[in-house]
Amino acid sequence: KNEVEQSPQNLTAQEGEFITINCSYSVGISALHWLQQHPGGGIVSLFMLSSGKKKHGRLIATINIQEKHSSLHITASHPRDSAVYICAVGSPNTGNQFYFGTGTSLTVIP
Amino acid sequence: KAGVTQTPRYLIKTRGQQVTLSCSPISGHRSVSWYQQTPGQGLQFLFEYFSETQRNKGNFPGRFSGRQFSNSRSEMNVSTLELGDSALYLCASRTGTGNEKLFFGSGTQLSVL
Numbered sequence: 113k114n115e116v117e118q119s120p121q122n123l124t125a126q127e128g129e130f131i132t133i134n135c136s137y138s139v140g141i142s143a144l145h146w147l148q149q150h151p152g153g154g155i156v157s158l159f160m161l162s163s164g165k166k167k168h169g170r171l172i173a174t175i176n177i178q179e180k181h182s183s184l185h186i187t188a189s190h191p192r193d194s195a196v197y198i199c200a201v202g203s204p205n206t207g208n209q210f211y212f213g214t215g216t217s218l219t220v221i222p
Numbered sequence: 223k224a225g226v227t228q229t230p231r232y233l234i235k236t237r238g239q240q241v242t243l244s245c246s247p248i249s250g251h252r253s254v255s256w257y258q259q260t261p262g263q264g265l266q267f268l269f270e271y272f273s274e275t276q277r278n279k280g281n282f283p284g285r286f287s288g289r290q291f292s293n294s295r296s297e298m299n300v301s302t303l304e305l306g307d308s309a310l311y312l313c314a315s316r317t318g319t320g321n322e323k324l325f326f327g328s329g330t331q332l333s334v335l
Contacts (some may be wrong), residue, residue, distance in 0.1 A: 145323070159323075198264075209280055
């Protein structure tokens with residue numbers, strides 16, 4: 113049983129399209145993180161959310177605590193957005209251990 | 223401000239050996255956490271250190287251990303290496319005083335032959 117589920121696993125989009133990646137979790141959380149990983153391994157933290165919505169440039173992250181669901185939206189997608197996007201939650205119920213989704217591999221075609 | 227530094231970048235070991243990986247956090251960050259990433263299992267949490275004390279621990283065997291020094295630098299040790307320990311090992315730092323973003327290093331790619 114996975115504490116964090118992401119969908120879709122793989123996503124191919126045309127440049128300019130609006131993209132949504134979903135994350136559902138089953139544990140109580142202190143915060144949810146959206147991470148971006150480019151080929152070569154480096155991980156960048158995009159957002160940390162405990163409620164509501166955050167926006168940074170073309171990226172928007174939302175979280176619904178009652179439904180245990182978060183979404184990451186990319187507006188006007190660009191080939192440089194091609195990466196793996198990973199949802200992670202910190203759970204106080206298990207000593208603030210982190211749980212990770214399996215990631216969404218996004219390819220944006222010019 | 224310098225980022226999170228992990229050394230070495232690549233490492234090749236043989237079964238049964240032990241290995242030590244190093245992580246230097248961003249200046250002022252007192253929390254360092256460690257993660258294992260494999261193609262099959264994805265990212266998994268190993269442990270977190272804060273002010274030289276292990277604060278949280280994931281579900282890994284006792285062969286995986288760590289420590290943190292007074293300057294917040296952390297080391298991770300894996301003893302009696304197994305083939306399945308081949309992975310990318312990442313560390314991340316943050317101030318550790320509340321919910322906040324993680325800042326990741328570039329990782330150490332460990333291959334066990």
